[in-house]
Amino acid sequence: MTTDNPKGQKGDVLLEMKNITIDGFSDEKWHPIIKGVDLTLKRGEVMGLIGESGAGKSTLGLAAMGFARPGCKITGGSIDFDGHDLINATEDELRALWGTRIAYVAQSAAASFNPAHRLLDQTVESTLDASLQTSDAAQSDARELYASLQLPDPDNIGDRYPHQVSGGQLQRMMTAMAMSSRPDLIIFDEPTTALDVTTQVEVLVAMRDIVERFNTAAIYITHDLAVVAQMADFIKVLRYGEEVEEAETRKMLSAPTEDYTKSLWSVRALEKPENISDDTVLEVKNVDAAYAGTVKVLHDVNIKIARGTTVAVVGESGSGKSTTARVITGLLPPLTGETLFNGEPLPPALKDRSKDQLQRIQMIYQMADTAMNPRQTVAEIIGRPLEFYHGLRGRKKQDRILELLDMIELDQTFYDRLPSELSGGQKQRVCIARALAAEPEVIICDEVTSALDQIVQEGILRLLLRLQKEFNITYLFITHDIAVVQAISDEIVVMYQGGVVEQGPKSVVMSPPYPDYTQLLLSSVPEMDPDWLSNLVDGRE
Amino acid sequence: MHPILGTILQRLLLGLITLFFVSLIIFSAIEFLPGDFTQAVLGQAATEETVAAFRRELGLDQPAYLRYFNWVGSVMTGDLGTSFSGRAASGVDRSRAVIDLIAPRLWNTLFLAGMAGIVAVPLALFLGVTAALYRNTMYDRTVNAATLTTISFPEFFVAYLLILFFASLWPVFPSLANVNVDTPFMERIYKCALPALTLTLVIVAHMMRMTRAAIINLLASPYIEMxxxxxxxxxxxxxxxxxxxxxxxxxxxxxFNLAYLVVGVVVVEVVFVYPGIGQLMVDAVTTRDIPVVQACALIFAATYIILNLIADIIGIVTNPRLLHPR
Known part of the structure; x- marks a missing residue:
């Protein structure tokens, strides 16, 4: 089908963006988001575009299609895609290119597939709309793509609806959708950020192979340098809408010239001396749990947590990590088994627990956004537990709030702000202050850094460690990020399919011999080595 | 069995339970009405004995709970009872079964509602979709302004305006919609044109704006950007x-709007002298003809419940998460 779509030679310039400037509208005025970036991509080349959130990576990636999200506008520069001027192109001219010659793979496949249509219909939609192929030919081609992307049951999986397949499968499905029309260029916009490490590996391999096979050029946007190292021929680092540096992948990894680039993997540098203790504060004993009484999600879970330590619970999504947290907090009473706190059994259901018991176990959530009432100020959010647990009012409450703000390294000006006026990291800090306000013994942290980029992540982790030292707080830290585990844990619990695979001190769990699943999990963490993925695939075969 | 069928059966059952509670409310509301049929018919001059005898004959002397159970019991066997009107203290009984009173009126109402609905629903959907497609253009603003204008005027005002223009100044349609059982179908449509148009103008805005809003609301979704x-x-x-x-x-x-076409159009019926069920109920309330009032109220309640049930089912079958469970 590529016959009527003449492709140039490998090495020809496919996309050339010069001095691009893009403005975004916020706080009632236009701000520059991208400040004069150049980008050149040749046919068959894969470029990695990397930077922390807010660096303008996605905005620049979308601009490569001539598209600006609502609230953004391309204000200057030139974009030349294979002879088409995308800046001055009409909507119809752009539409003729989109989906056929330039395709887009979005970050959240789950949200980016239309829930109302079957996957196969969505996969071939652009191809059919542009009459590139007959319906039958496009569909059988899509099934072949599914097969080469290692999707299960490739002949029938397309008949399913988006909610009927897993996140990792959807992400590969979206790559198949982009590939259906055999485009010249694919923009991958953080395609694996929402996936856990074991799934991420499968998706990365599938995407890399198919891009190579069809000699498609690609822009791969991510905040994870280790991931982009596996995919890209060269890497461009963005910060505050400006280019920091661009270099060939191996060169960038071995010798980044800019300090900023080095800081992008700073979390990996954070390490904590292991602290093992016998003074058990919380114990989960023989817990079985199920949602709605039907599907059992936890089987005989046993976890011991020592006072003043950090126990990391790791495992892929669906392994029961968060469910365990729900059992401990009483949100989900277990079918059998119990939770002991300082040796005393806690009532299984939240509503039966005393104020005193509630106060001692606090929780911090992954999405700081949705965990705060958007109409309450920071002072109200932090003040609520002060009033509820400690009966503080008026002057005393205000003083304590300021003290807590100081502890989380935010100044007094934050007192009256609303959550919408805070950055992602600041929001998570406020959530930490709210948990601290109760003066708990144990804080359950449920993927608290997963939504944050590396540098902000590091700040939050340092804060948590400092607070632990000062107040002897115990953390149960749920995460799927092994780098985070390395950074902060004393003990590690590995979970898989609702059961505990192993529990032990970090030094023991993180060194061989590993149980099979731990081995798989650890080996799936991308490393700062461009050959890591290839070696891993070779090793597993 | 498909899980959807279970859900639908469950909703049906809930609908029946709702109807039961509604019957309680209807009955007690009527109990609270001052005066009763005997006083309305016999007037102030009647002696206490005649009133009492008449009440006994109508069964009004029985305690409320007994009358309630008699009523519900017979409704469940399909018997809506006998109208009070036509009965007199003299003992001569010219009364008619409630069903005979209601049936032709209900048919008229459903006919008018159907006519308005067949025009209004597709029109509202079309306007809503196109307004969403061309949002914030001149077209969008015009459609919004026009539909908002028609919904902002009281129905009777819209009705009189239509009569003024289409029956008086430019007489193409009759101003009276006086139909009966023998009116031929085409003539019926012709006579109902103005009331149907009035109702269309009144309900289009709500549906059109909801269609537009529901679509625009989705336009920010990632899958639309995709x-x-x-x-x-x-x-x-x-x-x-x-x-x-x-x-x-x-x-x-x-x-919601279709239900309104059945139960809320008494003003339009009055303007066009259309023999619908709304007028019947208002008349029955004035004369305290309790069996008719109860039957009408029950039919209205059932209309709401059934139409909402259908909307629920549409909501379920158009949601692939429910239609195709994992």
Missing amino acids: AKLKGVSRARVILRHALPNAWAPIATVIA
Whole structure:
């Protein structure tokens, strides 16, 4: 089908963006988001575009299609895609290119597939709309793509609806959708950020192979340098809408010239001396749990947590990590088994627990956004537990709030702000202050850094460690990020399919011999080595 | 069995339970009405003995709970009872079965509602979809302003305006919609044109605006952006990607408006002297003809429940998560 779509030679310039400037509208005025970036991509080349959130990576990636999200506008520069001027192109001219010659793979496949249509219909939609192929030919081609992307049951999986397949499968499905029309260029916009490490590996391999096979050029946007190292021929680092540096992948990894680039993997540098203790504060004993009484999600879970330590619970999504947290907090009473706190059994259901018991176990959530009432100020959010647990009012409450703000390294000006006026990291800090306000013994942290980029992540982790030292707080830290585990844990619990695979001190769990699943999990963490993925695939075969 | 069938059966059962509570409310509301049929018929001059004898004959002397159970019992066997009117203290009984009174009126009402609905629903959907497609253009603003204007005027005012223009200044339609059982079908449509048009103008705005809002609400979804970036044309983005996900709220509003066409149009009936069920009920309330009032109220309640049930079912079957469980 590529016959009527003449492709140039490998090495020809496919996309050339010069001095691009893009403005975004916020706080009632236009701000520059991208400040004069150049980008050149040749046919068959894969470029990695990397930077922390807010660096303008996605905005620049979308601009490569001539598209600006609502609230953004391309204000200057030139974009030349294979002879088409995308800046001055009409909507119809752009539409003729989109989906056929330039395709887009979005970050959240789950949200980016239309829930109302079957996957196969969505996969071939652009191809059919542009009459590139007959319906039958496009569909059988899509099934072949599914097969080469290692999707299960490739002949029938397309008949399913988006909610009927897993996140990792959807992400590969979206790559198949982009590939259906055999485009010249694919923009991958953080395609694996929402996936856990074991799934991420499968998706990365599938995407890399198919891009190579069809000699498609690609822009791969991510905040994870280790991931982009596996995919890209060269890497461009963005910060505050400006280019920091661009270099060939191996060169960038071995010798980044800019300090900023080095800081992008700073979390990996954070390490904590292991602290093992016998003074058990919380114990989960023989817990079985199920949602709605039907599907059992936890089987005989046993976890011991020592006072003043950090126990990391790791495992892929669906392994029961968060469910365990729900059992401990009483949100989900277990079918059998119990939770002991300082040796005393806690009532299984939240509503039966005393104020005193509630106060001692606090929780911090992954999405700081949705965990705060958007109409309450920071002072109200932090003040609520002060009033509820400690009966503080008026002057005393205000003083304590300021003290807590100081502890989380935010100044007094934050007192009256609303959550919408805070950055992602600041929001998570406020959530930490709210948990601290109760003066708990144990804080359950449920993927608290997963939504944050590396540098902000590091700040939050340092804060948590400092607070632990000062107040002897115990953390149960749920995460799927092994780098985070390395950074902060004393003990590690590995979970898989609702059961505990192993529990032990970090030094023991993180060194061989590993149980099979731990081995798989650890080996799936991308490393700062461009050959890591290839070696891993070779090793597993 | 498909899980959807279970859900639908469950909703049906809930509907029946709702209807039961509604029957309680209807009955007690009527109990609280001052005066009764005997006083309305016999007037102030009647002696206490005649009133008492008449009440006994109508069964009004029995305690309320007994009358309630008699009523519910007979309704469940399909018997809506006998109208009070036509009975007199003299003992001569010219009364008619409630069903005979209501049936032709209900048919008239349903006919008018159907006519208005057949015009209004597709029109509202079309205007809503196109307004969403061309949002914030002149077209969008015109449609919004026009529909808002028609909904802002009282129904009787719209009705009189239509009569003024289409029956008086430019007489194409009759100003009176006096139909009966023997009126031929085409003549019926012709006579109902103005009332149906009035009702259409009154209900289009609500449905159109909901359609527009439901679609525009979805346009911020990631899958709509994805569709755009797949090169899907504007019209197809709306029709293929937004509309199928917008049916649930739209169906709810359509059901609400269709129910209104059946139960809330007494003012329009009065203006056009149309023999619908609304007028029948108002008359029955004035004369305290309790069996008729109760039957009408029950029919109105059932209309609401059934239409909302249908909207619920549409909401369920257009949601692939429910239609195709994992």
